Amino acid sequence: MSATAPDRRISPPDILARKGAEPLVMLTAYTTPVARLVDPHCDIALVGDSVAMVLHGHPTTLQATLEMMTLHGQAVARGLAHAMLVIDLPFSAYEEGREQAFRSAAALMRDTGAEAVKLEGGRHMAETIEFLTRRGIPVMGHVGLTPQSVNTFGGYPVQGRGNGSGRVRDDAVAVAEAGAFSVVLEKVPATLATEITRAIPIPTIGIGASADCDGQVLVVDDMLGLFTPFKPKFVKRYADLGVEADRAIAAYAADVRARRFPAAEHLFADTAPQK
């Protein structure tokens, strides 16, 4: 936990005040047990729409729904005492217009207790971000590679190389000017991410961006080695829990087949033991 952590859940103004200071630590969480693991160490727990891929086995984040985000948001909220809860607005729940975005964001915050929502998009979402922030909904922006646009991008390419740098920079500036309290920079060249971090007054949170960002985020299952089909360059594996889980499940299966499990200590006698 950060030395400067308050004795309550961190708030969007606390995050804004960390601009240029101690780096912000953010991880995704989708369940109560993982939220409990993340909480003592992180400033922000994100219920990302990556939940659709990581926990539900969908091919992209486009399959996330408001109902899915609400259920996982409620589960994560039960595990947090310190970290701020941010929930992604899922694809199709906010792009129609600012009123639709308000309805979706307000419902998510009301039903989960999240402190903020995150939404993807730069300049073209600025009007929506301003509408939400003026009505009590703190917004974390997300520019650069925005995975909900996978079909428009034709995959997950680096954003902001060459002539594209101006667009990503402009998107980050627009999100900041619209009132977002922080912005995720995903999969952009390191020099551009550093430049944006210096240029805008709100914290940047990098994922495949730059060590100079004001904070970093990863998908927790990626860094724990649990989401094994997927290992982007920007992920550092801090554990190999998928390998460990495979070993444990294979050992259990072998024990059951050899009748080594359950053993005597796992079984109940006819009569209760004397106290």
Ligand code: KIV
């Ligand atoms: O959905 C997600 O997990 C995210 C992070 C990777 C930033 O948006």
